Amino acid sequence: MSNFNQERLMQVLVAPQISEKATMVADANEQVVFIVLPDATKPEVKAAVELMFKVQVKSVQISNLKGKVKRFGRTMGRRSDVKKAFVCLMPGQEINFVEGGAA
Incomplete structure (x- = not known):
C-alpha cells in the first residue's frame, strides 16, 4: 500500500x-x-x-x-463512459454504506 500516492488513492473511488x-x-x-476513475488500475x-474502509x-x-x-430533444447525445470495479472482500469482511442515516 505504501507504493501508491495517498492523495491519488483518496480520489480513485468515485462512488459506490x-x-x-x-x-x-x-x-x-x-x-x-x-465506480472508479477511468485510468484506475486493479x-x-x-x-x-x-x-478508506479498513477491510x-x-x-x-x-x-x-x-x-x-x-436523444436529448432533437439532438443526439452520448452518456459518458464509466469504469466499474467489483471488489471481492475476504470472508467475514463487510462495508456498510447506510450507517448513521436518517431514521
Whole structure:
C-alpha cells in the first residue's frame, strides 16, 4: 500500500454503485461495486478500498461500461463512459454504506 500516492488513492473511488443488480452481486458473491476513475488500475482500487474502509480485499475485477447514445430533444447525445470495479472482500469482511442515516 505504501507504493501508491495517498492523495491519488483518496480520489480513485468515485462512488459506490447502489442498485438492484449491485445488491444481488453483493449478497451472492461477497462483492461490493464501485465506480472508479477511468485510468484506475486493479492494485490502485485494492489499495484505495483497504485504506478508506479498513477491510481486507481478496480480489478486484474491473469492467468498462461504454456510454449509451441517447436523444436529448432533437439532438443526439452520448452518456459518458464509466469504469466499474467489483471488489471481492475476504470472508467475514463487510462495508456498510447506510450507517448513521436518517431514521
